[in-house]
Amino acid sequence: MSKKPDTTRRAIVGATVGVGLGLGALSMLAPIAALKPKKEVTPETEPPKEGDVFVYAEGDRKGKEITLDDLPKGGPAVLAFPKDPETGVVKSGERNNLVLLIRMDPGELGPEVADYAADGAVAYSAICTHLGCTVSEWEPDKGLLLCPCHKGFYDPRHGAQVVGGPPPRPLPALPLIVKGNKPVCAGGFTSQVGVVAGLEPQGGSCAV
Numbered sequence: 001m002s003k004k005p006d007t008t009r010r011a012i013v014g015a016t017v018g019v020g021l022g023l024g025a026l027s028m029l030a031p032i033a034a035l036k037p038k039k040e041v042t043p044e045t046e047p048p049k050e051g052d053v054f055v056y057a058e059g060d061r062k063g064k065e066i067t068l069d070d071l072p073k074g075g076p077a078v079l080a081f082p083k084d085p086e087t088g089v090v091k092s093g094e095r096n097n098l099v100l101l102i103r104m105d106p107g108e109l110g111p112e113v114a115d116y117a118a119d120g121a122v123a124y125s126a127i128c129t130h131l132g133c134t135v136s137e138w139e140p141d142k143g144l145l146l147c148p149c150h151k152g153f154y155d156p157r158h159g160a161q162v163v164g165g166p167p168p169r170p171l172p173a174l175p176l177i178v179k180g181n182k183p184v185c186a187g188g189f190t191s192q193v194g195v196v197a198g199l200e201p202q203g204g205s206c207a208v
Helices: 006-034
Strands: 053-055 077-082 099-103 120-124 135-140 142-148 152-156 161-164 176-179 183-185
Touching: 053 183, 120 176, 120 183
Parallel strands: none
Antiparallel strands: 053 077, 077 099, 099 120, 135 142, 142 152, 152 161, 176 183
16 A cells, blocks of 8 residues: 555655754764864973973972983983973973983993983883873882882883883883983974873873
């Protein structure tokens, strides 16, 4: 038995309206996305760049420029922020700019570190790749960087490779050169800083 013409007509009109509403909803996605505020980059939040020097991020010497002599051979690491030497702006407005500076015996550094080390000094992001905590401690017996939140250990001699705990990947490195007895930034981070989508464990952030 065939459908009545008016019933068929109503079904077609209903389907057309449904498709139209669906397309209308999809078309709204672009304007909504465009309304999402973009994070403004300022001199204080700009990522490290070639030529930046480093200053202490904390303590009595906070803001003072760091020299190679300030970095004891064999550790521990020093928490630092990059500073634009031309403008004098310290890039402390962005937590992802926090860096670990550490000086090792050049003979102890693995070949994977050679491209970004300078006179034994290496720089790594201080943001743990596990859940974004600050890698702020030093394990002197083993010479390892330690994130205190969930005991993630990184080996600074071998590209900050993970040697213990839950972090899913190494700390990104920041290439260095030496100018005037100071470690100087020679480029940007070698990989994305902090937690990478798809690699992070389930749960909330533990940033400190």
